[in-house]
Amino acid sequence: xxxxxxxxxxxxxxxxxxxxxxxxxxxxxxxxxxxxxxxxxxxxxxxxxxxxxxxxxxxxxxxxxxxxxxxxxxxxxxxxxxxxxxxxxxxxxxxxxxxxxxxxxxxxxxxxxxxxxxxxxxxxxxxxxxxxxxxxxxxxx
Amino acid sequence: xxxxxxxxxxxxxxxxxxxxxxxxxxxxxxxxxxxxxxxxxxxxxxxxxxxxxxxxxxxxxxxxxxxxxxxxxxxxxxxxxxxxxxxxxxxxxxxxxxxxxxxxxxxxxxxxxxxxxxxxxxxxxxxxxxxxxxxxxxxx
Numbered sequence: 648x649x650x651x652x653x654x655x656x657x658x659x660x661x662x663x664x665x666x667x668x669x670x671x672x673x674x675x676x677x678x679x680x681x682x683x684x685x686x687x688x689x690x691x692x693x694x695x696x697x698x699x700x701x702x703x704x705x706x707x708x709x710x711x712x713x714x715x716x717x718x719x720x721x722x723x724x725x726x727x728x729x730x731x732x733x734x735x736x737x738x739x740x741x742x743x744x745x746x747x748x749x750x751x752x753x754x755x756x757x758x759x760x761x762x763x764x765x766x767x768x769x770x771x772x773x774x775x776x777x778x779x780x781x782x783x784x785x786x787x788x
Numbered sequence: 789x790x791x792x793x794x795x796x797x798x799x800x801x802x803x804x805x806x807x808x809x810x811x812x813x814x815x816x817x818x819x820x821x822x823x824x825x826x827x828x829x830x831x832x833x834x835x836x837x838x839x840x841x842x843x844x845x846x847x848x849x850x851x852x853x854x855x856x857x858x859x860x861x862x863x864x865x866x867x868x869x870x871x872x873x874x875x876x877x878x879x880x881x882x883x884x885x886x887x888x889x890x891x892x893x894x895x896x897x898x899x900x901x902x903x904x905x906x907x908x909x910x911x912x913x914x915x916x917x918x919x920x921x922x923x924x925x926x927x928x
Contacts, residue, residue: 703794703795704813704815704852704910705795705812705813705814705815705851705852706794706795706796706797706798706799706814706815706816706817707795707798707810707812707814708795708796711798711810711812711858712795712812713812713813713852715910757908785852785910
């Protein structure tokens with residue numbers, strides 16, 4: 648066994664949303680450390696994967712042992728301002744359905760939170776909602 | 789002697805007592821060793837006196853269940869061994885896995901096994917055992 652490859656987990660998560668939002672109707676999706684200038688009144692999604700604290704699961708130090716690695720994926724969904732939440736929540740449903748209680752490549756996704764409408768969108772000029780999905784994977788050393 | 793933490797420990801087991809192997813996914817173990825006492829007080833004594841008698845042990849092992857993890861299935865299925873002759877061997881380590889060092893070893897019988905599956909949580913196995921015969925302590 649080997650230590651968990653967090654970058655591989657990130658890539659697995661991001662590939663899933665990329666594939667989904669590449670289907671019609673296509674929605675641009677951005678990730679950490681990517682520059683993007685959205686066009687006015689367009690829809691787009693920001694996907695941010697972050698890892699949290701790991702914890703011991705079993706005895707055994709660096710061999711024959713296991714850790715729990717947890718993380719969260721935050722999806723910021725932006726749609727045109729002043730046109731109601733419908734189009735935004737449709738994207739939210741696509742994202743929610745994509746991760747809801749799914750197990751992919753050893754990553755266990757929990758039931759999602761949201762989409763929650765945010766009172767102060769960032770960047771301004773859009774209607775923004777947020778879907779958050781916590782996940783965990785078991786690292787086998 | 790350094791202070792130890794639980795993650796340094798391990799449990800080794802063999803259902804037939806031939807060659808102990810580490811049970812992968814062990815989360816914790818406990819062992820209680822009890823020595824019975826015999827009252828040797830005599831008529832006229834004003835203070836009660838005792839001698840040590842039979843020694844026995846019991847304990848638990850908790851696993852994060854994984855049917856593919858080395859050693860787990862053999863361990864948790866030993867509870868269904870009928871007419872158990874206590875041929876299974878255990879070695880509980882406080883640190884490392886070097887046989888005869890920082891460990892307690894004995895033959896024993898798994899007396900109960902509980903597997904718990906709860907939504908949103910890892911599946912956990914908890915097993916209890918009693919020792920049979922000599923308990924060899926190397927907790928130096």
